[in-house]
Amino acid sequence: MMKKCSYCGTEYPDDATVCAIDQTPFDAAISAKESVEQYKIPKSLSIVSYIFFAQGIISLLGFVGGAISIRYSNSGREIFLVFFEGVCGIILLLLSRGLKRCSNGWRICALVLIWWEIISQVFGVCWSLLDYIKSYGHQQKIKDAFTHEIVIGFWIIFSLGFIIQIWQYRVLTRENIRELFY
Numbered sequence: 001m002m003k004k005c006s007y008c009g010t011e012y013p014d015d016a017t018v019c020a021i022d023q024t025p026f027d028a029a030i031s032a033k034e035s036v037e038q039y040k041i042p043k044s045l046s047i048v049s050y051i052f053f054a055q056g057i058i059s060l061l062g063f064v065g066g067a068i069s070i071r072y073s074n075s076g077r078e079i080f081l082v083f084f085e086g087v088c089g090i091i092l093l094l095l096s097r098g099l100k101r102c103s104n105g106w107r108i109c110a111l112v113l114i115w116w117e118i119i120s121q122v123f124g125v126c127w128s129l130l131d132y133i134k135s136y137g138h139q140q141k142i143k144d145a146f147t148h149e150i151v152i153g154f155w156i157i158f159s160l161g162f163i164i165q166i167w168q169y170r171v172l173t174r175e176n177i178r179e180l181f182y
Contacts, residue, residue: 041100041180044171049099051168052110056092059085104181107172114169121162 002011003026005019018025066082095113098106171177 041102042177044174045099045177045180048110048168048171049096051164052092052099053096056089056096059089059092063089102180107181111169111172114165114172118162118165118169121158121165125158 003014003016004011005022005024005026008019008021008024010019010021012019012026016026063082063086066078066085070079070082091109095106095110099110
């Protein structure tokens, strides 16, 4: 096993105590094997990272589609939303990479983003339900609307997304995962 200088990366035999190039003591140095093991993360954290990566790709595809459609519309609101979607896509891709590198700042960013998504989804669903009840006040129409195939599909997708977000939050707050980020 070789020791590797944490500053310049030069490898030395195990009995070396100081880097000959920059005089860094090997007490602070990491062996080559340990530096490789540093990036082996649990599968659950890797899956969380891939989910954020997929969200980033989808957001960037939406940005491209929105940028194409803006040619036909000069609405300032649409331009802002398309720009915002592109920025979110880039942040999600960076967040995915930061989680794989066990960066504590990106973990905190991921937790804030997950909470933001959960709160906005719950608020959006409540707002939609209230709007729907206001529009269709009759009880039978409301009952029929909730049994419609499109609405059932929405609830399945919403529930699946909600479960995935709760799972991501639980993964990022588990003790063994938190230890990787410090």
